[in-house]
Amino acid sequence: MSLLRRTVWVVLALIVLLALVSGVLVAMNLRGEDALPAQAESFNATPQLVERGRYLALAGNCAGCHTTRGGRPYAGGLPIETPFGTIYSSNLTPDAQTGIGGWSSAHFWRAMHNGRSKDGRLLYPAFPYPNFTKVTREDSDAIYAYLRSLAPASEQNREHRLRFPYDTQAALAVWRALSFKPEPFVANAGKPAEWNRGAYLVDGLGHCIACHGSRNSLGATEAKRGLSGGLIAVENWYAPSLTDPHEAGVADWPSADVVALLKTGVAPRGSVMGPMADVVFRSTQYLSDADLGAMASYLKDLPDTAATPAASAGPRAPIRRDAGTMARGAKIYDQRCAYCHGDQGQGAMGAYPPLAGNRAVNMARPTNLMQVIAHGGFLPTTAGNPRPYGMPPFGQTLDAADVAAVLTYIRGSWGNDSAPVTQLDTMRR
CATH class of the missing domain: 1.10.760 (Cytochrome Bc1 Complex; Chain D, domain 2)
Incomplete structure (x- = not known):
């Protein structure tokens, strides 16, 4: 066989393989989808359905991603940072040009259940359709009815800023084929x-x-x-x-x-x-x-997945802490923390949480502790706790060595026995 003929056969084989792979990707991205109605639907958004949708939108925290600070409710535009770039949330108000004013309830259901927009475009899973796929059609219709009851906001959707190839529909189709399958919620008959x-x-x-x-x-x-x-x-x-x-x-x-x-x-x-x-x-x-x-x-009722050490492993070796680091941490704690959290980390009932025996303090990952010290710790304002106490940020006054020292002291005092925090740990924050 001549070189030319072999080349032709190789090219043909690659074309066939590419066609097969493309067909599989298309099929996997269409699985579980119902055909959209050919004619416009009649949708009766009763006050009861709208109110139910309002409640369900709260349960899904939809406004958390689809409302910018100080912006129109559900008008989108919030930047969502990901390791692959920035995704901007979409306008969910019933504006005909920029929102979902031209969407039917079937379009909305397809977005929730299948992760596909009105125009057929695949949606990025920053919109958590891998979870929303479990939402029932009835609940999807209720949310749709509520969103259609909002005041329209003419806010143009912003283009995502994703790196190549994550900005392509082809890459998203491959991701979905590997990572997403639409499926309804199935009740466990053995549970109440x-x-x-x-x-x-x-x-x-x-x-x-x-x-x-x-x-x-x-x-x-x-x-x-x-x-x-x-x-x-x-x-x-x-x-x-x-x-x-x-x-x-x-x-x-x-x-x-x-x-x-x-x-x-x-x-x-x-x-x-x-x-x-x-x-x-x-x-x-x-x-x-x-x-x-x-x-x-x-x-x-979730299963306990905590690692259980083997009985033969024996007692854990004592954690070694540098005496100088502990002394430095004790001084910082006395100056910055003891007034609220107590000399012995006991806290104050109803105001400041205890640090002694606190599992958030003793977690293997000190990530959240470093975030709280750097940026402050603030509880939400709620009807049951309308005036919560908060912790001010210390990122502007404590350097990396100070943060490592005070956390090492807190995690090694008053019965706490967790690993020290290093300056390297603070840089990974």
């Missing part, structure tokens, strides 16, 4: 209705795994690992594991305390700060006690 309602809210509309789950190198949540904790990209906050009692697991909490945490931001054994404070402020404080109780039921 309250548990299933909690699972629907936590795993679906609440999209908790978007923060509390780990992600692979392509940015997809690792669903098999569940709510085992994850670093929030770019923001550099760690969303602690909801399955580990040493982090944020609540299996041994009374249900009332879990409800209180989600409703007010504070509970006898913990409080929320950072991104979770925003979730409570914008979303969970407005949910009914029944739904919060359902979420508590589900969260309390």
